[in-house]
Amino acid sequence: MIRKLHIAGPVLDGILNAARLQYPREFFCLLGGERRGDAVFVDEIVYIPFKNSERSASFNILDVPNTDPRIVGSAHSHPTPSGPSPADLRTFPYVGWVHLIVYPPFDRSSASAYDAKGRSIPLFIED
Numbered sequence: 001m002i003r004k005l006h007i008a009g010p011v012l013d014g015i016l017n018a019a020r021l022q023y024p025r026e027f028f029c030l031l032g033g034e035r036r037g038d039a040v041f042v043d044e045i046v047y048i049p050f051k052n053s054e055r056s057a058s059f060n061i062l063d064v065p066n067t068d069p070r071i072v073g074s075a076h077s078h079p080t081p082s083g084p085s086p087a088d089l090r091t092f093p094y095v096g097w098v099h100l101i102v103y104p105p106f107d108r109s110s111a112s113a114y115d116a117k118g119r120s121i122p123l124f125i126e127d
């Protein structure tokens with residue numbers, strides 16, 4: 001069971017910036033890194049094609065490099081602060097252990113981490 005998500009500060013800043021640029025449409029990307037015990041360490045943004053609107057961001061599951069062991073999760077934005085949607089909960093298990101949701105004002109406090117079942121887990125930012 002995953003209990004915490006550690007993310008490199010510049011990686012989180014990159015996600016927040018990309019999400020800010022897409023706003024009010026949603027942003028989506030994958031997270032690269034590694035799992036160590038009950039923690040996942042993210043040090044890379046992995047971009048894949050996605051379609052977005054003001055209500056959703058969708059991607060083709062075939063674009064997820066699921067044989068790549070460095071893919072540990074996903075990140076996407078919501079137009080307002082909110083937890084995982086029913087669609088998010090269906091998607092999370094297919095794209096790794098940890099999932100970030102970011103939202104306005106897109107600063108470092110505007111990010112929440114979840115495990116693949118959508119349970120909130122603590123987020124540690126490492127610079």
Ligand SMILES: [Zn+2]
Nearest residue numbers: 076084085088
């Ligand atoms: Zn969502």
